[in-house]
Amino acid sequence: MTLTDDAGKAPVLSARGVRVSFGGVAVVKDVDLELYPGEVVALLGENGAGKSSLMKVLAGVYSPDTANVIVEGESVHLGSVSHARSHGIAMVHQELNLVDNLSVAENIALGREPGTGPGLAAVVNRKASVKQAKDALEQVGSRVDPRTLVGRLSLAQQQQVEIAKALAQDEVRVLLMDEPTSSLPEEQAQDLMSLIHRLRDAGLAVVITTHRIPEAFAVADRIVVMRDGNKVAEYDPNDGKTSREEIVNSLIGRELTTLFPDKRTEVGSVALELEGMSGGIVEDVNLVVREGEILGLGGLVGAGRTELARLVFGCDPLTAGSIWVDGQKCRIRGPRDAVKYGLGFIPEDRKRDGLVLGQDIEMNLSLPNLGKWSKGGVLSLRQLASKAEDAIGSFRVRTRSYRQPVGTLSGGNQQKVVLAKWMAVPRRVLILDEPTRGVDVGARQEIYTAIDEIARSGVAVLLISSDMEELIGMSDRIAVMAEGRLQGVLEKEEVSQAYIFKLASQLESVS
Amino acid sequence: MSIVKSQPVPTERKVSRAGTGAKKLTSGFLAAPSSGAVVSVVLVSAFLSIATPQFLTLDNLSLVARAFSFIAIAAIGQFVVILTRGIDISSGSVIGLSGIVTALISGAGLPTWMALLGGIAAAMAVGLFNGSLIAGLGLVSFMVTLGMLNVVRGADVALTGGYPVTGLDPFIKSLGQGFLLGIPMPVIIMLVLAAVMWWVMTRTVFGRQLYAIGGNEEAARLSGVKVKTVTALAYVISGLFAGIAGILLTARLGVAESTIGTGYELDIIAAAVIGGASFAGGIGNVTGVIWGAALLGIVRNGMALLGVDSYWQQIVIGAVIVIAVIIDRVRTRTTIH
Numbered sequence: 001m002t003l004t005d006d007a008g009k010a011p012v013l014s015a016r017g018v019r020v021s022f023g024g025v026a027v028v029k030d031v032d033l034e035l036y037p038g039e040v041v042a043l044l045g046e047n048g049a050g051k052s053s054l055m056k057v058l059a060g061v062y063s064p065d066t067a068n069v070i071v072e073g074e075s076v077h078l079g080s081v082s083h084a085r086s087h088g089i090a091m092v093h094q095e096l097n098l099v100d101n102l103s104v105a106e107n108i109a110l111g112r113e114p115g116t117g118p119g120l121a122a123v124v125n126r127k128a129s130v131k132q133a134k135d136a137l138e139q140v141g142s143r144v145d146p147r148t149l150v151g152r153l154s155l156a157q158q159q160q161v162e163i164a165k166a167l168a169q170d171e172v173r174v175l176l177m178d179e180p181t182s183s184l185p186e187e188q189a190q191d192l193m194s195l196i197h198r199l200r201d202a203g204l205a206v207v208i209t210t211h212r213i214p215e216a217f218a219v220a221d222r223i224v225v226m227r228d229g230n231k232v233a234e235y236d237p238n239d240g241k242t243s244r245e246e247i248v249n250s251l252i253g254r255e256l257t258t259l260f261p262d263k264r265t266e267v268g269s270v271a272l273e274l275e276g277m278s279g280g281i282v283e284d285v286n287l288v289v290r291e292g293e294i295l296g297l298g299g300l301v302g303a304g305r306t307e308l309a310r311l312v313f314g315c316d317p318l319t320a321g322s323i324w325v326d327g328q329k330c331r332i333r334g335p336r337d338a339v340k341y342g343l344g345f346i347p348e349d350r351k352r353d354g355l356v357l358g359q360d361i362e363m364n365l366s367l368p369n370l371g372k373w374s375k376g377g378v379l380s381l382r383q384l385a386s387k388a389e390d391a392i393g394s395f396r397v398r399t400r401s402y403r404q405p406v407g408t409l410s411g412g413n414q415q416k417v418v419l420a421k422w423m424a425v426p427r428r429v430l431i432l433d434e435p436t437r438g439v440d441v442g443a444r445q446e447i448y449t450a451i452d453e454i455a456r457s458g459v460a461v462l463l464i465s466s467d468m469e470e471l472i473g474m475s476d477r478i479a480v481m482a483e484g485r486l487q488g489v490l491e492k493e494e495v496s497q498a499y500i501f502k503l504a505s506q507l508e509s510v511s
Numbered sequence: 512m513s514i515v516k517s518q519p520v521p522t523e524r525k526v527s528r529a530g531t532g533a534k535k536l537t538s539g540f541l542a543a544p545s546s547g548a549v550v551s552v553v554l555v556s557a558f559l560s561i562a563t564p565q566f567l568t569l570d571n572l573s574l575v576a577r578a579f580s581f582i583a584i585a586a587i588g589q590f591v592v593i594l595t596r597g598i599d600i601s602s603g604s605v606i607g608l609s610g611i612v613t614a615l616i617s618g619a620g621l622p623t624w625m626a627l628l629g630g631i632a633a634a635m636a637v638g639l640f641n642g643s644l645i646a647g648l649g650l651v652s653f654m655v656t657l658g659m660l661n662v663v664r665g666a667d668v669a670l671t672g673g674y675p676v677t678g679l680d681p682f683i684k685s686l687g688q689g690f691l692l693g694i695p696m697p698v699i700i701m702l703v704l705a706a707v708m709w710w711v712m713t714r715t716v717f718g719r720q721l722y723a724i725g726g727n728e729e730a731a732r733l734s735g736v737k738v739k740t741v742t743a744l745a746y747v748i749s750g751l752f753a754g755i756a757g758i759l760l761t762a763r764l765g766v767a768e769s770t771i772g773t774g775y776e777l778d779i780i781a782a783a784v785i786g787g788a789s790f791a792g793g794i795g796n797v798t799g800v801i802w803g804a805a806l807l808g809i810v811r812n813g814m815a816l817l818g819v820d821s822y823w824q825q826i827v828i829g830a831v832i833v834i835a836v837i838i839d840r841v842r843t844r845t846t847i848h
Contacts, residue, residue: 315733339735353733356726358793367723367734370716377716421734 010073012037012173012205013058013089018067020053027053028064029229035174035205040196042220042237043209044251046440050229051209052094055176058207059091060084072173088173090166092180096158098165100151105133107150108165136168137161140195156188163195175199177208181215182438185301185466193219211440213244225250251441259445260473261452263492267293267476270327271460272312272429277321279311280304281484285321289429289460294451296475297464299504304484305464306348309431312462313338313345325428339368344422346415348433348464354418357407361399362388364406365421372425391420395450412443419450423459430454433464448474468497482506545787545799547838551831552806559813566816569693577695577763579782579808581606581756582775583801584701586782587708588752590800591745593783594725596792597645597652599746601637602753602779604663606772609634609754610761611670618678626680631754637663638750642743652746660776668769676767687762697759701801704755709797721745725793753779782807785835806831 011034020028028050035041043051056062058069060078069076071087078084084091098107109129115122133146142160150158159180166175177196181189196206196219210216216223216237223235225247233250235242268291277285282304289295297305310316312323314332323330330341338345347353355364365388366373373383388402395416399409406417415435422430435451436444451474455461465471471478472495479489480503487503559566585602592599613630617623641659645652689696712718720741723731732738761767786803788795810831814824 313733335733336735336737345733347733352727353729356723356730356793358726359722363719363722366719367731367736370719371735374716379714379716379719381714 011035011070012072014070015058016068016070018054018057018069019065020050020057020062021065026065027229028057030066031226031229031231033058033224033231035207037173037203037205038200039221040200040206040208040219042216042223043207043226044213044216044223044247045209045226046251046442049226049251051226052178054226055091055178055207055209058084058089058174059176060089061091088171089176090172090174091176092159092162092166092178094178094180094182096155096162098150098158098162101149103147103149104137104144104153104161105130105146107161108133108136108146108168110165132168133164136164139167139199140164141198156184156191159184159192160195167199172204174205174207177206179209179211181210181212187300189215211438213247216247217244223247227251248441259441259469260448263476264292264294264452264455267291268458271325272462273324273327274308274312275322275324277308277311277318277323279318279320280307280316282308282311283484285481285486287462287479287486287489289462291428291458291460292455293476294455294461294463294474296471296478297462297481298466298468298471298478298500299481299487301466303481303504305481306433307484308481309345309433309462309464312431313343315345342426342428344368344427344430346418346422346430346432346435348437350414350418355406355414358405360403360405361392361397361409361417362402364417365391365402365424368421369425387424391417391424395420395423396446410440410443412439412447415439415443415447416450419447419454423454427459429460429462431462431464434466435463436465436467436470468500471500472497480504545796545802547835548786548799548802548806551785551835552802552809555806555809555813559809559816563813563816566813571812571816573693573695573698575808575812576698576805578812579804580695580697580701581760581763582778582782582807583804584697584704584759585753585756585775585779586786586800586804587705587797588749589779590783590786590788590795590797591708591712591721592652592749593780593788593790594721594793594795595742595745596725596728596790597742597745598656598780598790599638599641599749599753600653600656600776600780601641601659601663602749603772603774603776604660604667605634605637605750605753606757606760606775607667607767607769608637608663608670609757610771611667611676611767611769613683613758614676614679614761614767615670617680617683618676620678623680623682626683627758630758631751634750634754634757635747636750638747638753639743641750642746645746646739646742664769664773667771671767671769673769677765679762679765679767683758683762684765685762687759688765697763700755700759704752705797705801712797717741717744722793727793778804778807781832781835785832803835806835 013035015033018028018031018033019026031054033054043054045051053062057064057067058078060081060083063079069078076087078087099110102110106129109132113122113124114128114132115124117123130146137144137146140160140163142157142164144153144157144161150161153161166172181192184192196208200206208219220237223237224231225233225235227250235247270288271291272289274285274287285308287295299305307316311318314334314337323332325341325343330337332338332341351357362384366384373379373387385402392399392402397413397416397420399413406414409417432451436447439447451461463474477489477491478495478500480487480500482504487506490499565571585606589599589602609630612633613626616629617626637659641656644650644655686696686700691699712721720731720736723736724738724741728738757772760771764771782804783800784803785806786795786799786801788800807828810828811824814827
């Protein structure tokens with residue numbers, strides 16, 4: 001990789017009038033973007049604002065309707081990924097594109113294996129391949145052995161490999177990263193930021209998209225805000241004048257009033273009691289959630305919070321402990337029993353575990369409630385339709401009709417469908433695992449309101465969240481876990497971000 | 512990488528509910544999984560009506576319908592399995608089994624109902640065995656049912672000793688050979704079964720849970736669906752429908768032979784897939800399956816009427832299957848699922 005010396009002056013890439021549309025709908029509308037060597041640009045925007053699409057045009061993944069792209073003063077046509085690569089533009093996609101059953105070196109070399117011979121008949125030079133991988137990994141500061149299988153690596157390590165793979169080719173001048181931190185826990189996100197800064201200092205132009213505004217401030221030299229396919233504003237985060245509120249407002253195009261609803265004051269009797277819960281990495285957890293209360297569950301990723309939720313809901317077997325709902329001991333052997341006792345579970349990955357994406361809203365809403373909404377196993381479509389209409393109305397799902405497949409809804413609306421699906425019949429306990437992951441700011445507020453209303457109706461809510469603001473803003477009390485154990489439960493007046501963090505990283509324990 | 516799939520869909524926008532009815536109807540039709548089969552049936556029928564005067568006659572059409580009704584009935588069961596992302600390759604042998612068991616019981620002079628029940632019970636037992644291994648132990652459906660294809664065919668030969676079983680009760684024979692209001696009995700039975708299954712798939716908890724399991728097994732499980740039980744039942748249903756098809760086919764022929772239904776599994780699977788069932792799971796409907804079977808039947812009949820050489824017939828049928836899959840692929844690319 002050679003570096004451009006005249007950093008700071010001429011843009012390495014200049015795109016003018018980029019326009020992309022799908023099926024007649026413009027997703028990116030005449031956007032201009034200039035990238036300079038040695039800078040980090042954060043592209044902010046709600047879901048569907050067009051930031052990923054813009055990136056994909058530059059990476060040669062999408063072909064734009066119009067676009068005038070100049071790389072290093074030379075007008076180029078980015079017709080395909082390999083075109084873009086040959087001009088030094090590489091992209092790291094949001095979903096990692098690695099093959100689990102191949103080694104790190106094989107993944108890095110995939111598609112351009114060093115070897116001798118023509119085309120597919122070429123014999124791979126394994127030594128050269130490992131060497132190439134080593135060099136690339138060094139660049140990103142990764143110490144994994146190139147011969148390890150990718151499937152054995154942690155998510156953060158895989159991401160480093162993905163970046164190494166992007167850098168291993170040609171002379172990369174522009175690195176595009178789509179939501180690189182969305183699946184990383186806080187600490188590893190920090191590491192990634194410093195890697196991005198190192199790459200910038202080496203002369204690359206780095207573009208990242210992100211949902212986390214503080215992150216944009218931390219990493220970027222320039223913040224570009226997109227909304228509805230337009231570039232609406234550019235900010236310099238380091239000029240001391242730009243405020244987060246200003247950016248939030250230009251993101252959503254309106255003033256954002258308080259994100260979180262007021263705290264509830266009335267808390268009823270104990271609805272859910274966990275006693276000595278153990279199983280998997282979870283060890284001896286005792287918790288109580290009252291009706292009308294939101295109990296936050298904080299901790300680092302891997303602290304065992306999701307595992308605890310899965311134990312309660314019967315997804316994984318308990319080795320010890322018992323679950324009480326309304327003072328009654330429950331035998332939960334599977335999700336089916338949990339549903340019967342009035343529990344609801346909104347899993348972390350709604351696309352994988354929460355929804356049947358190919359099916360419509362009505363079908364998804366009915367799934368956990370089929371027993372109640374049928375007679376002798378027979379459904380009344382009219383009844384289901386009216387239930388669906390009700391749910392769409394009360395949860396403000398934005399859709400054409402209840403016949404729309406949930407896969408075509410935005411992330412926020414999908415999450416509302418998941419909430420509605422569980423709350424369509426009265427429940428006692430609702431467990432939410434990262435309910436606003438991948439949901440944009442506007443829809444987030446609506447989801448918070450919905451959760452608040454659910455709690456106010458007398459449901460005991462257990463809220464797992466890695467977003468500190470959300471955890472503190474929504475919860476009445478906060479329980480913190482680390483290494484499968486409960487570290488402590490903070491009452492309302494004890495809650496502070498620093499305290500939670502100390503508990504989560506086991507720097508301190510509750511007296 | 513398909514651009515269409517990852518495109519952000521502007522769902523937030525209020526789409527006007529107006530929009531012309533006819534346009535809505537056609538776009539809804541084209542988006543339906545079975546549209547390819549329906550269009551093909553219409554086109555092929557139109558061509559054959561012009562190409563040969565013998566095609567568009569009541570006699571011929573009723574013969575065609577009877578010929579494909581056996582495949583269609585078994586394909587309904589197959590469709591239920593495919594919906595759960597599985598496959599049941601044992602259908603062809605099960606067709607033989609139910610016919611043979613029915614013929615043996617009936618030939619021994621036992622009551623008709625016992626013969627029918629015996630045949631169906633044997634078929635459902637195979638389905639239950641398949642389902643238990645696949646859903647209960649998590650084995651791969653392809654391999655389990657491939658094994659059973661051989662096991663059951665072996666049983667077919669063993670039961671008959673290689674000789675045709677005769678002595679079928681006249682009532683049973685009439686189920687395969689008779690007519691009601693000029694319509695062959697197997698066709699009537701096919702239509703009734705299709706209507707019943709259409710209702711089961713769209714109006715019952717069981718049907719809905721099948722679609723959910725095919726669409727996202729984990730989401731279904733977390734919603735409290737008994738995934739294993741429902742999946743196992745899909746194979747029992749596949750066995751049941753293959754069993755019914757087998758009895759009707761045997762009744763139609765009048766004797767049970769050990770080779771009945773050999774190779775039918777391929778047509779059965781093809782009919783379901785041509786009719787819009789997707790191996791990706793959760794997609795398809797019963798009506799489509801009937802159209803899929805009809806397409807295969809009409810193409811076969813048309814080629815016979817046109818005097819196409821039998822080798823070529825096989826090539827054309829194979830091509831139809833491949834084309835149907837291509838159409839399905841193109842269609843699901845342009846609509847969002």
